[in-house]
């Protein structure tokens with residue numbers, strides 16, 4: 001079952017993979033015409049009632065394909081100038097000679113009424129003129145066939161079709177009761193548009209409201225450092241570059257001065273000991289109160305006191321978390337600390353083995369995500385992103401990503417997305433794609449000499465390329 005919003009992800013990812021929306025629309029319209037002729041035969045009197053989005057675009061293409069077989073009339077809900085998308089406009093231009101206003105049409109005069117008013121782009125309410133049209137179509141003495149979804153599904157007023165010709169997969173919430181007989185047609189969406197992450201995942205990136213204030217677009221706490229200083233700082237800069245407003249780093253005494261000197265962009269809190277210890281848990285829990293999401297792990301080391309403190313912090317943390325690096329080792333001895341937590345775990349192959357006792361495979365990753373009830377980004381040549389029910393692969397990135405620190409950057413990107421209050425799975429999808437895509441841009445200019453800081457510097461370019469278009 002495909003959630004409505006995922007159709008938009010598929011559209012964008014398909015285009016990225018070289019299959020245009022125009023060609024998908026062409027296939028969709030052809031598929032509808034084929035299903036109609038197969039089901040009802042030729043020479044029927046057909047009305048195609050079209051709205052203003054790409055669902056209407058499918059209707060226009062279906063009309064063009066049916067013209068050869070049937071007596072076709074296109075009925076417009078709104079004047080053609082109101083058609084919203086370029087794809088639908090182009091499709092309209094090719095059938096406008098059979099298009100008329102739907103005002104005053106008698107739907108009972110047609111053998112078949114094809115419903116191309118609203119598709120998956122309609123997520124909320126049905127407004128006029130669609131309300132009246134839907135009521136009139138439902139009341140008509142005719143056979144109704146919906147394109148993709150019954151218009152208005154999931155709102156207070158929907159078309160009640162005898163058939164729905166839907167594309168790629170059944171859409172969420174469609175049943176024979178609300179959709180009639182469901183006919184699924186393949187329209188050529190490339191497999192990787194849904195199996196792999198792509199720029200389409202950015203539809204879940206919450207862009208800053210123009211009037212938003214400091215901190216409203218994500219406040220992050222990173223608990224890291226002690227034996228190492230670079231890892232938490234890299235994560236912090238990764239978080240800022242993907243769009244977090246404020247990044248706090250709570251770090252042990254030994255790493256405080258170096259980290260505080262790296263960048264004026266980071267807000268650094270000094271802990272009392274030279275490694276993370278249980279004595280500092282209370283202070284960290286206090287800082288957690290003021291942030292939206294927490295990353296724990298980068299550069300912490302494996303001191304036993306640190307591992308104990310990590311388990312205590314995770315147990316007390318009531319914000320979404322990314323658990324990375326040494327924190328993964330720390331929880332492996334007591335996975336119950338994850339109970340009831342909303343989190344992303346970011347193991348590489350060795351950490352995955354410590355966590356699960358298994359070697360990396362898609363099946364093992366899915367089983368672990370189910371068992372732990374959390375999202376995993378299993379890092380490797382191709383990252384596996386899974387919540388146990390749904391899995392996506394990340395093909396972005398290149399062999400130079402093996403340079404130290406790129407995993408810390410990924411964890412920073414993931415926690416920044418969590419701090420913007422999106423689901424862990426969506427945060428993980430965006431972070432994994434962005435990290436690899438930034439690495440690919442770094443490779444273009446620096447090839448085998450790029451470092452994790454170069455990846456950070458390329459994150460805004462990834463956003464500029466892909467987020468701006470959404």
Ligand SMILES: NC(=O)C1=CN([C@@H]2O[C@H](COP(=O)(O)OP(=O)(O)OC[C@H]3O[C@@H](n4cnc5c(N)ncnc54)[C@H](O)[C@@H]3O)[C@@H](O)[C@H]2O)[C@@H](O)CC1
Nearest residue numbers: 010011024025053054055118119120121122126127128148
């Ligand atoms: N990847 C895919 O599966 C493809 C999907 N396509 C089609 O594209 C559809 C989605 O198209 P869109 O996203 O353009 O959206 P829709 O065609 O579902 O149109 C919904 C839009 O109409 C607006 N609207 C205008 N007047 C309205 C009113 N009075 N009441 C309620 N809403 C009103 C809504 O705000 C919303 O933006 C799919 O259902 C499918 O038919 C195909 O064209 C191509 C490929």
Ligand SMILES: [K+]
Nearest residue numbers: 118147149151
């Ligand atoms: K429809």
